[in-house]
Amino acid sequence: MTQELQEVQTTAGASFGEVFDASVPVSFGNDAIALKAAKDGAALYDRSHWGKICLWGDDRTRFLHNQSTNDFNSLKPGQTCETVFLTSTARTLDLATAYILDDAIWLLVSPNRTQKLIEWFDRYLFPMDKVDVEEIAETTNTFSLIGEKSHTILANLGITLELEENTHQLVQLADVEVRLATGNGLATAGYTLFCPAEDAAKVWQQIADAGAVPLGETAWEQLRIGQGRPLPDAELTEDYNPLEAGLWQTISFEKGCYIGQETIARLNTYQGVKTQLWGIRLAAPEKPGAIVLVGEEKVGQLTSVVETDDGAIGLAYIRTKAGGAGLEVKVEETVGKVVDVPFLTRGYLD
Structure with a gap:
């Protein structure tokens, strides 16, 4: 987090604490109001401490297709998907959201999983693979809008485009280019925005000024558990597979081989959950x-x-x-x- 962003959030009432070795807004002193906004208004959650991994190179799509549960080969630039990374016995490493760009793929991963996944990728990358892996959390901040009136916040910011589900697009927010995507990590209406770290404070302030209610980590945890989003080291562990974890929507049962695929196919075929x-x-x-x-x-x-x-x-x-x-x-x-x-x-x- 940049010092400027922390100052802006402090002015908005944020108290900070350590979450997964990162200093994050634990609360803005408004948890009940923020939770209500997340239900029937629009709440603004800072996800900048979540992991962000960028994969470059000609083989990036093939590599992720073979490494995780969703069908990357069917995706085109501008689309997104949720996918799960597994061990060879189909135990869960992480639930991630992938954003397909023209020349790269971004992964938004859980706050405590960046290094583990990068090391995991390295195990399966060979010298002939045209894939480069880079952590981009220091250069890119991530904010999510949560709630039924999230589109109203965008309209207040002058963003009136209608995005189809599971897509993203570059938009202009004042003088800042922002990547706007549908979805917010929960099963509720909203969006996720990516912006350059140097512009994070400005973007946060503009979204808040447009009417979004700041929401801290304490309220997010209530949302996460109430919605059922599983978290690594809690629900996503090597004791459980993604079918048991209720992540069927992230799995392609039609695609070819990927790490853990045999176990997943067997459990599905023989109804073994x-x-x-x-x-x-x-x-x-x-x-x-x-x-x-x-x-x-x-x-x-x-x-x-x-x-x-x-x-x-x-x-x-x-x-x-x-x-x-x-x-x-x-x-x-x-x-x-x-x-x-x-x-x-x-x-x-x-």
Whole structure:
């Protein structure tokens, strides 16, 4: 984060804390207002601490096609997709969003995954591969608009183009060229904007002045868990595959071989998903890692939890045979109910 951006956000009421070794706005002192804006207005979330990786070279598309779950060969410049990087046994490394440019592909990855993915790519790059990998987080800032009126904020900024779903385009924001993309990392209306780091403070201020409500990391965590977006080291670990994690929408079942493909294909063909990620509402918060019970039977494990004004909400892996939405459970000694969350998809299990 640039000093200028931090000063602008401090003026807006931000308090800062360390999140994944980065100083980020934890709260703007307005969490309840920001969460309401994210639902029926427009909230502005700084994602600059998320990882950003750029792949250059003639073989970049082929390489990512072979490295992850989505079909990169079918994508054209100006399109985006979500994709998952897997181990050879289909365990999840990260959920990423890819942006196809004319001469490169950008990956927006989880805040704690940049270095691991770059090292992972290096394992599979050979001297003859025409692929260069570069971290671009220091030179590019990322902001997301979240909420049903995000388009109104863009209109207030003079941006009136209609982007199709899963696309991005360069736009002019005052005197700054910004890359605008549909989507914001959640299953809700909004956009993501990329701008040069030297212009980040100016862009942030213009978006806020146009009516977007600043939203900090504390509120984002409530949104993430309430929506069901899985996070590395919590829901995305080497204990689970992307089918179990509810990331069916990121997987092409028609494409050819990629790392982890055999396991994914087998699980899909033989309907072998034995556990699933669900939302869970709790009477009181419990710690991640707590056991989920039906009666005295262990049926799952809590992975994330956060307190809200309406009680505690969490995410948990639940055995498929135990049931799904509506299931009454106990988490340690706390009663809870399994609920649907909008970010997750279930393929043949729906």
